[in-house]
Amino acid sequence: MSDNKAALTTFRDDVAAWMAENVPADPGFLLPLTFLEVGTEQQLDFLREWQHKLWSAGYLGMHWPTEYGGQGADPAFQYIVDKELGRHNAPIIFNTIGLNWVGPLLLDMGTGEEKAKYIKNILSAEEIWCQGFSEPDHGSDLGAVQTRAVRDGDEYVVNGSKIWTTLGNYADHMILLARTNPNTERKYDGLSFFLSPMKIDGVEAHPIRKVTGEYGFNQTFFTDARIPASCLMGDEGGGWTVAMKTLEYERGVTAGQASGHWGVTIQIDDMIEELSHIEHDGAPLLADPVVRDDLVGFIMEAKALTLNGRRMAIPALNSDYPMGLALSVKYRGTEYERRMKQYTASKQGAQSALYVGDDDAVRGGFWQRAYFSNFGATIGGGTTQVQANIIAEHVLGLPK
Amino acid sequence: MSLLQNVAISVSDEQGMLLDVARGFVRDQTPIAAVRAQLETEPGFDPAIWKAMVDMGWTGIALPDSVGGAGMGVGSAVPVFEAMGGGLLGTPLLATTLAGQLLWRAAGEGAADWLGRLCAGSVATVAILDAADWGGANTGVRLDGQGSLTGGKRFVADAGVADYFVVLASEEGAPVLALVERSAVQEGAISANVLIDLTKRAANVDFTGVMPAEVIRGESVSTALRDTLLLGALLTAAESTGAADRCLTSITEYLKTRKQFGKLIGSYQALKHPTVDIYVGMENARAFVYHGATVVGEGALSRDAEIACRMAKVAADDVIVFAGDRSVQFHGGFGFTWDCDSTLFIRRAQWAQQMYGGAIHHRKRLAKLLLDG
Ligand SMILES: Cc1cc2nc3c(=O)[nH]c(=O)nc-3n(C[C@H](O)[C@H](O)[C@H](O)COP(=O)(O)OP(=O)(O)OC[C@H]3O[C@@H](n4cnc5c(N)ncnc54)[C@H](O)[C@@H]3O)c2cc1C
Numbered sequence: 001m002s003d004n005k006a007a008l009t010t011f012r013d014d015v016a017a018w019m020a021e022n023v024p025a026d027p028g029f030l031l032p033l034t035f036l037e038v039g040t041e042q043q044l045d046f047l048r049e050w051q052h053k054l055w056s057a058g059y060l061g062m063h064w065p066t067e068y069g070g071q072g073a074d075p076a077f078q079y080i081v082d083k084e085l086g087r088h089n090a091p092i093i094f095n096t097i098g099l100n101w102v103g104p105l106l107l108d109m110g111t112g113e114e115k116a117k118y119i120k121n122i123l124s125a126e127e128i129w130c131q132g133f134s135e136p137d138h139g140s141d142l143g144a145v146q147t148r149a150v151r152d153g154d155e156y157v158v159n160g161s162k163i164w165t166t167l168g169n170y171a172d173h174m175i176l177l178a179r180t181n182p183n184t185e186r187k188y189d190g191l192s193f194f195l196s197p198m199k200i201d202g203v204e205a206h207p208i209r210k211v212t213g214e215y216g217f218n219q220t221f222f223t224d225a226r227i228p229a230s231c232l233m234g235d236e237g238g239g240w241t242v243a244m245k246t247l248e249y250e251r252g253v254t255a256g257q258a259s260g261h262w263g264v265t266i267q268i269d270d271m272i273e274e275l276s277h278i279e280h281d282g283a284p285l286l287a288d289p290v291v292r293d294d295l296v297g298f299i300m301e302a303k304a305l306t307l308n309g310r311r312m313a314i315p316a317l318n319s320d321y322p323m324g325l326a327l328s329v330k331y332r333g334t335e336y337e338r339r340m341k342q343y344t345a346s347k348q349g350a351q352s353a354l355y356v357g358d359d360d361a362v363r364g365g366f367w368q369r370a371y372f373s374n375f376g377a378t379i380g381g382g383t384t385q386v387q388a389n390i391i392a393e394h395v396l397g398l399p400k
Numbered sequence: 401m402s403l404l405q406n407v408a409i410s411v412s413d414e415q416g417m418l419l420d421v422a423r424g425f426v427r428d429q430t431p432i433a434a435v436r437a438q439l440e441t442e443p444g445f446d447p448a449i450w451k452a453m454v455d456m457g458w459t460g461i462a463l464p465d466s467v468g469g470a471g472m473g474v475g476s477a478v479p480v481f482e483a484m485g486g487g488l489l490g491t492p493l494l495a496t497t498l499a500g501q502l503l504w505r506a507a508g509e510g511a512a513d514w515l516g517r518l519c520a521g522s523v524a525t526v527a528i529l530d531a532a533d534w535g536g537a538n539t540g541v542r543l544d545g546q547g548s549l550t551g552g553k554r555f556v557a558d559a560g561v562a563d564y565f566v567v568l569a570s571e572e573g574a575p576v577l578a579l580v581e582r583s584a585v586q587e588g589a590i591s592a593n594v595l596i597d598l599t600k601r602a603a604n605v606d607f608t609g610v611m612p613a614e615v616i617r618g619e620s621v622s623t624a625l626r627d628t629l630l631l632g633a634l635l636t637a638a639e640s641t642g643a644a645d646r647c648l649t650s651i652t653e654y655l656k657t658r659k660q661f662g663k664l665i666g667s668y669q670a671l672k673h674p675t676v677d678i679y680v681g682m683e684n685a686r687a688f689v690y691h692g693a694t695v696v697g698e699g700a701l702s703r704d705a706e707i708a709c710r711m712a713k714v715a716a717d718d719v720i721v722f723a724g725d726r727s728v729q730f731h732g733g734f735g736f737t738w739d740c741d742s743t744l745f746i747r748r749a750q751w752a753q754q755m756y757g758g759a760i761h762h763r764k765r766l767a768k769l770l771l772d773g
Binding site: 267268269272286289292293295296297299300301302303304306307308310311314316317320321324325328331332385388389391392395396397398399400 | 402403404407409410411415416419645648652655656663664666667669672673675676679680683684686687688690691711714715763764766767770771
């Protein structure tokens, strides 16, 4: 036990020393706040190189098997790396869909061949992954997706459209949920899950601009796109189960992710620090009793999130509502962050009105942009309202 | 150092066992029907239940072995109060536990006799409030040169059944604790409050002319008082967390059985989503309560412990008030009746939210602790 502790401490020192040397300096152009907003080739090249460097140094996929490019260590090591990345304000590790959803999914349910083919390139950033679940007409109701995949010999022929495809225009592969049988009694039973190539004829991704003014997601069109039948993961008609497992990784309900550093770390301390420089009614903002009371509320929310995270490991405090704490992480965390960023963005007097690009904006418009960007977290991966339904139904047993 | 400060949370095997035992006791020995049977009795509890609690050693959990306690520390009382809250079980355990803390913290072994009595089952209580203000000095009762008290205290928990009182008073401007035997209090000096929560009891007590059996003086009194109020907040928060959880169960049970417009009402999101927020609020309160239990430790409360107790109270107040309020609404006309348990929850909520200071009281102090450091 204490050997382990000593090993972790040494490791932390090594990582910190490496980061001090190797975390890239500000490149002089705007970097995305999260993996959802990689919108230019320049950003892409920069982030790809950075992820490759981190992996080459042996600091990515710490607990993934060595035969697939991981480090074969305890998850605690990855946690340390993520913490240090945050502490050093390192650029994000952007291949998130691969690192955090596809990788764990393949390690969990994939064949030996699939693991060998894909995992190392996820870690090295040689191959980028995207997710083709949502469609223009079917988002929250994911089970109703209509993109068709029709078996034709050794291939499937895909037609239809996916939307909000993050990284879709840069991706090499997509996890694709498509309908192989339109005539099943239950809509879920007609779905299949594919590890589908993106850079083939008949697949086109068109970038869509976001509230933040940036790009990062796409509408993806499939027009008679032919993909090898071997891309099918699991059984034909068994896609829903695989998709649900993917969402567990995406929503942080199940652990196994290779890097938690998918967005710029913003903590309650950053909020208070920022607000401590602001004048309001000719006095420091932090002297205003109303603001002080609001901030106590935010600090308590942040602390409750941390305490509940720690509590998940304590059976005596975590058994009354099985899965309850895990299923509420996204629900509580993403909404807290949204409100916290909105608050900070709006307490800057007239400067609150400035946005990224204005030299006078507080911290370059960071908070305004972070607030908008945060909707990616409260909408993506299942909206807050849908999360509330899930908690109600799965934790509290309420009817659909 | 991060603003979040200390985020320790753990449960010892002993605390885990206490939680199981206390929950089992409350479930089997004091079902809601038994609690209801006591609502309009004078003491408000069944003496046999109180005796069973004393026999299990609950009055001494938080006190050291040397005075007859279990030596488990005050953090170990938290699971017991959470379980009691879950059954809306009254009894003078809270009053007695806090009297024990106040005495032990102010006088240590010097109060061994008084503490020994309390561990053996005597009911003790703290008489703190001069008026309604938990943030006031509350030193209006005077101890004069002849050793006699003048003045009264209000909202004294379980005064009607107390064997002795620990009275906050002042002597030449300094706070002191006067120990008063029940027998020293005049007939008619105790007038019961009509409390909103019928599982609880309190009274105004006039101590004028009373000669305390003993007086505790010195520096330690102020610290002991401050810490006892904070522990009162923590233990009340533990009770409220248990009560909110029970209230949540009663809401979900109704939402799963009551139908309107041909559907179970639990399928309506206007009911479903606030119910999720009660759940999430309860889990938050529980996190703070057990964080508090983890950091209170021995001796004078640290800054971290102070923050923990105050946050626990704020979080628990918020959720019990919300849960009790929504419970009435979500049960419709039945919710508005005396027979619906929502009555018990909403009344408990309105009682608990002010005890040992309400949310504003604690948030104001938290602002200072967190933002002016
Ligand atoms: C930044 C960003 C990146 C994304 N990246 C990807 C990606 O890479 N791949 C991918 O497949 N998808 C992606 N998504 C899509 C995301 O998963 C969907 O947007 C989401 O599931 C919601 O679906 P929708 O947009 O169709 O909204 P809708 O489902 O139409 O929802 C509209 C509103 O109705 C509410 N609502 C819907 N159903 C219910 C219900 N049953 N109860 C209560 N309220 C309900 C929702 O909460 C929402 O407020 C991304 C989204 C965003 C914002």
